[in-house]
Amino acid sequence: MTGRLLSLNVGTARPDPARPGEHTGITKERVPRAVVAAPGVAKGPSGVAGDFIGDVAHHGGDLQAVYAYAAEDYAFWSGELGEAVPHGTFGENLTTAGLDPSHALIGERWTLGPVVLEVTGPRVPCATFAKRMGVRGWVKRFTAENRTGAYFRVLEPGTIEAGSPVEVERPGGHTITVDRVFLALMGDLEAADACLDAGVLPEAIAQKIARKAARRRR
Template identity: 50%
Template sequence: MPVVLSLNVARKTIPVDYARAGATGIDKRPVDGPLRVSPTEAKGTAGSGVAGDSIGDWTVHGGEYQAVYGYAREDLDWWQSELDVPLSNGQFGENLTTQGIDHTTALVGEHWRIGSALLEVTGPRIPCRTFAEFLGQRGWVKRFTQQARPGAYFRVLEEGLIGPGDEISVVHRPGHDVTVELCFRALTTEAALLPRLLAAGDSVPPEVVELVHKRSVVELDS
């Protein structure tokens, strides 16, 4: 049975000179929990959906479609072997470190029941300079992108409590083929895939829908 290995939060942001906002909440640490997860407002107006979790730059992180970030321990272990450095739960900035469930092949729009909360998969994490600097890995953005193990963002459909050891149940799978991996590739290295993301309907973040439409207009004008 898939489970939450750890619930991770940043109790406060840390000041850094490499983040655009001057501070980051990427340094998330495991907590005993459980903690309440709640729906949030649109990006730019709200932070994390996890109680007590801090986010440094609301313009690019947090908000409704990025209320919770999950990463599989199996993928952390793979990176640990590749990088030859220890990686603790939460070190990729994830709120949920999971075991026994694949985030990469999850469908955008899947519903995951975790604890008493209901979460919806909304897409992948896109790597940034802050992520690279925090890990101290040169060329990290390119390397992370090439491997396409991005983890998944979620929005909160039903408020509830999540804690370490909670089971994860996939209670709904939509009828399209838009996976987290496909979405990641479309947003990073294969822009030709962008129109396919619209098949996931309102599970796709508004800024991604806007990007798809803008690209379509450019192609029509060219």
């Protein structure tokens, strides 16, 4: 499977509308190329050089080193909201064409030139995202559609260039997709059981799903 990187986006520090006195990198600007490397910690830095992470407790780090969103899903949201939603609005580093990050398999590998990325899980909407969008009930709306985009870890570092082809290698042996993991994280017990039974999730995500499922069952 092959797609294309339409734009490569990097965010600089700007005031966070949801956290007074704090800063966010959700507002991205297009760049022609960027160095990508594994941050090396569970949380904290971005895997994309120059990309600012403000809320390091919930964003960044190895499992959220790079974020991708599909141009096709932007087209959907533009129709839903009745106005054009420019690429990069959702804070993604990679805006793609011909690929479906929200339905990627966990462990799926994307190759962009020398860089190899591996799908780790979904984006979970937060207050900063909601404030940026300025749409009433945005978190519930985004959650209901389950067009989350995908987070990646960096397996092979290097330089990514905008416009590059994206080669996709899908793993065998399971059917756990990003959107299914999102359902599990939102408390769907059937999805949680399927995701945990498959044994393919990063440990931190599996533990989070297991804790939420246990609380719901109690």
